Structures are given as C-alpha cells and as structure tokens.
Amino acid sequence: MNKTKLKKLRAYYEDMRNQIQHSLDIATKNSELDVSGDEVDKIQGNTLHQINEKLLLRSSNNLTLLTNAIRIIDEDGLAINECEDCGEAIGEKRLMLLFGVRNCVHCAEESENNSKMFA
Numbered sequence: 001m002n003k004t005k006l007k008k009l010r011a012y013y014e015d016m017r018n019q020i021q022h023s024l025d026i027a028t029k030n031s032e033l034d035v036s037g038d039e040v041d042k043i044q045g046n047t048l049h050q051i052n053e054k055l056l057l058r059s060s061n062n063l064t065l066l067t068n069a070i071r072i073i074d075e076d077g078l079a080i081n082e083c084e085d086c087g088e089a090i091g092e093k094r095l096m097l098l099f100g101v102r103n104c105v106h107c108a109e110e111s112e113n114n115s116k117m118f119a
Helices: 002-031 041-083 091-097 105-117
Strands: none
Touching: 002 041, 002 091, 041 091
C-alpha cells in the first residue's frame, strides 16, 4: 500500500472514530429511559435499555479497533496491510470495511472453516 492510500485509510479511520465517539457521547447523555407506566411500558423500556447497552458495547469495541488500527498506521504504516498469519497483503477494500482486520480473506476463511470443524 503506497503512502497516499495509507493516508487515505488513516483519515477514513479517524473520521469513523470521530463519528463513533460522537454517537457514544450522545447515547451516554440520553441513556436514561423512562420505564414508568404499565407492565408493557416497563418491558419495552427494559428491552430498549438492553439494546442500547449492546449498541454502546459494540460502538466501544469498534472505537478500540479503530484506535488500534490508527496506532499501527502511525507506528508502521505497512504493517496494517499485512496478514498476521501468512504475511500477504490485506485488500484495501477489506481494510476499509473491516477496520482492525488483521487477516487476509484466505486466512480468515481458513480459520472460520477450522473453527467450524472443531466446534
């Protein structure tokens, strides 16, 4: 991956990280749900609370992945493009869609097949 594409990828990751941080800030401020009312209102409120908690956890995990990916780019830009298992290049589109991905498609598929075989 050349330096121009690496800068583009870093800028994309930074933008995604800012968007997620912004949504986390809003979600945290609006985390109080009204669960007063009848039984149905309480159930709906609790369900919304559980969904919100899962979304916050997912966003927090994505934030961590993005922060780590940016750190890797800053420390050794070319390492972000290298599969941890085989050392081959990870496709640019894969890096854009799955920030923090550390394996090429082939190795990811092989790992998935192995996990299914031993599950």
